[in-house]
Amino acid sequence: MQADVFIRRRNNAVVFFAILVVLTAGSIVITQYDLQKGFTSFIKAFIWGASNFYPDAGSLRKLPDILVKLWETVLMSIAATTVAAIFSMFLAVFGSRTTRIHVSFTVIARGIGSFFRNMPLVAWAMILMLAFSQSSLTGFLALFLGSLGFLTRAFMETIDEVGENAVEALTSTGAAYFPVIFQAVLPASMPQIVSWLLFMVETNIRDATLVGLLTGTGIGFLFDVYYKSFDYHVASLVVIVIVIAVLIVETVSNGVRRVIL
Amino acid sequence: MALLELKNVTKHYNGIAPALDDVSFSVNEGEFVSIIGSSGSGKTTLLRCINRMVEATSGEIAFGGIVVSRLGKMELRQVRTKIGMIFQQFNLVDRMSVIENVLHGRLGHKSTLAGVLGIYTREERWQALRIIQMLGLDQQVYQRCDQLSGGQKQRVGIARALVQNPKLILCDEPIASLDPSSAKTIMDHLRSICTELGVTLIISLHQVDVALKYTDRIIGLNRGIVVFDGPPGELTSQRSAEIYAKEPKDVNIDLGERNAS
Numbered sequence: 001m002q003a004d005v006f007i008r009r010r011n012n013a014v015v016f017f018a019i020l021v022v023l024t025a026g027s028i029v030i031t032q033y034d035l036q037k038g039f040t041s042f043i044k045a046f047i048w049g050a051s052n053f054y055p056d057a058g059s060l061r062k063l064p065d066i067l068v069k070l071w072e073t074v075l076m077s078i079a080a081t082t083v084a085a086i087f088s089m090f091l092a093v094f095g096s097r098t099t100r101i102h103v104s105f106t107v108i109a110r111g112i113g114s115f116f117r118n119m120p121l122v123a124w125a126m127i128l129m130l131a132f133s134q135s136s137l138t139g140f141l142a143l144f145l146g147s148l149g150f151l152t153r154a155f156m157e158t159i160d161e162v163g164e165n166a167v168e169a170l171t172s173t174g175a176a177y178f179p180v181i182f183q184a185v186l187p188a189s190m191p192q193i194v195s196w197l198l199f200m201v202e203t204n205i206r207d208a209t210l211v212g213l214l215t216g217t218g219i220g221f222l223f224d225v226y227y228k229s230f231d232y233h234v235a236s237l238v239v240i241v242i243v244i245a246v247l248i249v250e251t252v253s254n255g256v257r258r259v260i261l
Numbered sequence: 262m263a264l265l266e267l268k269n270v271t272k273h274y275n276g277i278a279p280a281l282d283d284v285s286f287s288v289n290e291g292e293f294v295s296i297i298g299s300s301g302s303g304k305t306t307l308l309r310c311i312n313r314m315v316e317a318t319s320g321e322i323a324f325g326g327i328v329v330s331r332l333g334k335m336e337l338r339q340v341r342t343k344i345g346m347i348f349q350q351f352n353l354v355d356r357m358s359v360i361e362n363v364l365h366g367r368l369g370h371k372s373t374l375a376g377v378l379g380i381y382t383r384e385e386r387w388q389a390l391r392i393i394q395m396l397g398l399d400q401q402v403y404q405r406c407d408q409l410s411g412g413q414k415q416r417v418g419i420a421r422a423l424v425q426n427p428k429l430i431l432c433d434e435p436i437a438s439l440d441p442s443s444a445k446t447i448m449d450h451l452r453s454i455c456t457e458l459g460v461t462l463i464i465s466l467h468q469v470d471v472a473l474k475y476t477d478r479i480i481g482l483n484r485g486i487v488v489f490d491g492p493p494g495e496l497t498s499q500r501s502a503e504i505y506a507k508e509p510k511d512v513n514i515d516l517g518e519r520n521a522s
């Protein structure tokens with residue numbers, strides 16, 4: 001019996017590896033991807049980048065402009081995340097196994113979570129652009145919907161995990177639904193929830209650049225403008241500023257995490 | 262007069278064999294009753310059916326003359342405020358302080374709004390402090406519960422139950438996760454809660470010797486059936502073997518071994 005388990009596990013590994021090889025080789029053949037050319041052009045691209053794509057003294061004069069747009073983008077990401085978090089929190093509490101009012105809420109909350117999470121951000125931006133054209137509202141909504149999907153799922157699992165014991169204890173004392181939520185579920189799950197929130201803000205600042213490219217707003221738009229006008233020095237400065245901003249946000253949120261967890 | 266009366270209580274989960282099979286007994290005010298039986302014999306299910314954290318499939322449970330089985334949501338909460346519950350895993354909100362966790366026991370007595378906001382009266386806080394002191398936790402009042410030892414956590418659990426002013430406390434293996442000396446402290450406290458405060462206690466236990474030493478009456482469960490109900494003095498080794506028998510015929514084998522030695 002026991003030997004069977006080990007043999008089965010080994011066979012599984014072999015099958016898995018074989019599938020991986022077939023998939024890789026298959027997709028190279030089907031897309032007619034030239035492996036050698038791929039590598040050489042990568043090196044070429046790197047050389048081109050090193051010789052053109054760097055900020056020079058002139059581009060630094062555009063820095064104030066860039067920072068204004070960066071600030072806009074960061075604020076929009078934070079706004080989209082926090083608004084999404086409020087809605088997600090309601091969905092998660094009503095949908096979580098331990099705190100739901102009825103099973104149907106779980107199905108609905110999970111459905112909303114999956115739908116919004118699995119739709120690519122770019123697709124959201126394109127669809128919303130039809131309705132709201134190129135505006136910061138479009139970017140905000142695209143980030144909002146993506147975050148709503150992700151956070152609903154993350155919050156729901158957090159509550160499932162941490163809430164159960166305390167919910168049971170407080171319910172058995174005769175406490176009503178909302179006191180149990182506010183006195184047990186939220187305090188117990190708050191550190192993880194804040195942690196997910198910070199993660200979402202980080203992700204959204206990165207994604208906001210891409211969305212901005214499409215919707216013509218924020219720092220993404222600025223990058224697009226300079227890139228398309230062949231001003232690679234400023235364009236590279238924009239990229240560097242974004243990277244630094246994301247690093248700062250990551251550092252800050254790691255600090256916050258360390259304090260609350 | 263009987264405080265608690267169970268008549269033909271049966272509980273089926275999904276399996277073929279019932280978790281509780283036609284259980285009937287009554288408990289008088291001020292009694293300290295232990296429920297013993299091997300793991301999976303239905304101790305937890307029995308305790309939870311009493312305050313309807315688990316719904317019995319059939320049978321009748323009356324508490325203080327009120328038939329609990331038929332109560333609506335609001336009345337059930339009313340009854341639950343009179344029944345405290347203590348858990349093997351303590352079921353505290355670890356991130357909150359001792360005093361906050363103890364005050365959770367008052368939530369059933371409060372309006373929803375006061376409960377949500379965690380507003381407690383001066384009397385309630387005094388009472389909580391008195392109980393905390395009685396259980397020897399006065400040094401830990403404002404400490405977070407995740408900094409406490411297992412024995413201290415369980416004392417917080419007891420305090421939370423006591424602050425409800427309960428008529429009955431249900432204890433589900435309260436000492437199963439504790440070291441022997443903490444376990445003794447907890448059992449001593451429970452004994453004096455019964456003797457000095459006149460609270461009725463029903464406790465499920467793993468250890469027969471603890472049941473013999475501390476409780477007034479023992480109920481033995483075997484696969485959901487009450488196979489013993491009487492004072493510790495009547496629990497002979499033969500009756501004890503019956504309680505822990507895997508199959509009915511095992512009893513004779515056990516007896517044979519015991520007689521031989």
Ligand SMILES: Nc1ncnc2c1ncn2[C@@H]1O[C@H](COP(=O)(O)OP(=O)(O)O)[C@@H](O)[C@H]1O
Nearest residue numbers: 274275280298299300301302303304305306307
């Ligand atoms: N939520 C549940 N769903 C299905 N079966 C359960 C559930 N809880 C307990 N059982 C079953 O009911 C029986 C009694 O369990 P339990 O009351 O937990 O026993 P004990 O507390 O004495 O160990 C066991 O066979 C267990 O598998």
Ligand SMILES: [Mg+2]
Nearest residue numbers: 304305306434
């Ligand atoms: Mg149990």
